[in-house]
Amino acid sequence: MDRNHGPRLAAGLVCMAALLAGCSDGGSDDRVSVGDDAPAQPDQPARVQDTRMFAVDEDELAFEALDGLPTERYTGVLDGAGYRIEVPENWNGLLVMYAHGYRGEGPKLTVDSPPIRQYLVSQGYAWAASSYSTNYYDVRTGVEDTNNLALNFADITGQMAPTKTYIMGVSMGGHVTAAAIEAETAANANHKVSYAAAMPACGVVGGGDTEFNYLLNFTFAAQHVADMGPTMFPNTDFDQQAIDAVLWETVPSFTEQGVPTEQGLELEDIVRQLSGGDRPVFEQGFRGGYYNVVMGTGGRDGTINGILARDFTSNTGFTYQFDADDDLSDAEQMFNDSILRVMADADANPLQPDGLRWLPNVNGQFSVPVVSLHGLGDLYVPFSNEQVYRRRAEANGNGDLLVQRAIRSAPHCDFTGTELVSGFQAMIDWEQNGTKPAGDDVLDADTVADENYGCQFTSETRDGVAACPTD
Structure with a gap:
């Protein structure tokens, strides 16, 4: 009842x-x-x-x-x-x-x-x-x-x-x-x-530091790969449509996988390392519709849309990499040396007196x-x-x-x-x-x-994802 x-x-x-x-x-x-x-x-x-x-x-x-x-x-x-x-x-x-x-x-x-x-x-x-x-x-x-x-x-x-x-x-x-x-x-x-x-x-x-620094790093990297900044923070010069024109032959959507340009492949390599390293299914994720969801967070300040009163996000001290090799190539070094760096406010997210x-x-x-x-x-x-x-x-x-x-x-x-x-x-x-x-x-x-990583607990093969080996 x-x-x-x-x-x-x-x-x-x-x-x-x-x-x-x-x-x-x-x-x-x-x-x-x-x-x-x-x-x-x-x-x-x-x-x-x-x-x-x-x-x-x-x-x-x-x-x-x-x-x-x-x-x-x-x-x-x-x-x-x-x-x-x-x-x-x-x-x-x-x-x-x-x-x-x-x-x-x-x-x-x-x-x-x-x-x-x-x-x-x-x-x-x-x-x-x-x-x-x-x-x-x-x-x-x-x-x-x-x-x-x-x-x-x-x-x-x-x-x-x-x-x-x-x-x-x-x-x-x-x-x-x-x-x-x-x-x-x-x-x-x-x-x-x-x-x-x-x-x-x-x-x-x-935690919030991992997630929101990832979103900042992703959108900063996309803009930088496209040679469009960022030049300030909050990132008010962020223009997804202009960035997409550089990064994609076909822009990703929830119904169609995107086709990246040479610059788009560079961003794909950076995001692979940002998001967990080389692994199965990453490419389908990067070239899918959630690319646009992530990019929709570009241009914001670091207050998590007003949840905090000061900037929480930062890329200070973060190293952008194109591959899993810790040693930086000349291209990686140049990328890291030239991208805008922003620092979080140390008092952005303290314990509160009321909880x-x-x-x-x-x-x-x-x-x-x-x-x-x-x-x-x-x-x-x-x-x-x-x-x-x-x-x-x-x-x-x-x-x-x-x-x-x-x-x-x-x-x-x-x-x-x-x-x-x-x-x-x-x-x-x-x-x-x-x-x-x-x-x-x-x-x-x-x-x-490994190409079969994740097979043990996946119950169903998704469209566009390689099937796991059967017994």
Whole structure:
């Protein structure tokens, strides 16, 4: 049955700060050693995000039961965020929180049901999903609103509190998912939840620094290869149409692969190294429609569209390379010597006195099992996110808690239901039974470059992608 009720501590209109063990009683994880008190911060200028208004249309929150799967369904608004919750008749006492991806820049807040909803309900899992109370790339709000909904699950539904709570998310929701299990989040979040395990998919698991520096480096390199700057920052001389005329015989689209010019091939080589190195499916990703999505971020400043008050992105000290050889050729040296360099503001993203950073860190400091999935040709949130996540986890002694799976797909967040369910099952079996699942090595360059890399966990051959060998 549908039930539209629960705490309504704010109306659907909100102006707030704001481009995947069980539910706690509010205490932080005992294993976390990060201090609870945020350091004193320098005065911060006003953020554009603080002036924006967002609203939930409650009439659009309702959703129907799946055929043959009777459930209790709940919708409403909690602290300005819309939500959906579904509890099957045969609920197993476990709750899965789902974190959605980037919603763009409009004022309307919407909720997604998880992509593996049918599997979850059929197996007895309850799930809950928040719209978040803001749009734009507001990961702090995504974490807080997802946690807040988890903490209010019992009050909203009238059910018992879940025995364990898991979290999964895609794209920006993958950033929410990874940040939600961080020690820094456990210490500083206003709404604290101890998740039992996590599954980010196509996520910004390298954190905002990895993702947004990649977008800056990509668009700067495209402009520089085309001999069109950049000459300033913010990059107001960015002209994609003029750049494309130099780089492409046929410009990529979502329906047709692009055909690069000689200069376009040079950019392709640079982006290959930027995004994770030589690997299968990269070419399909670079020459596909998400090229235009990435280029659409060119010309912006470094505040992540007003999520921050100061510039966060930088290419200072970064080395652009045309190949995997660390020794720079004369052409590479000339490219690096001549491209514009910009420096991030050291105070762009500090811990806030009232809780998390505006753009929460992903430091690799977590204490629960994580199974992460990523497409090899994803150009928007590149595979390099997984490599950074692995290095950070290893540096913090958490490498044994991270399993990563490469999927041979090119579009952003292109997974089959089988691939997602397999990852989720692996996460659950690991957390509940101690059976660590298999994964892929994301750091060994020879392994990643092998023509069959990613075959182990790819369930379906995509159009335009080489098929994996069969037994």
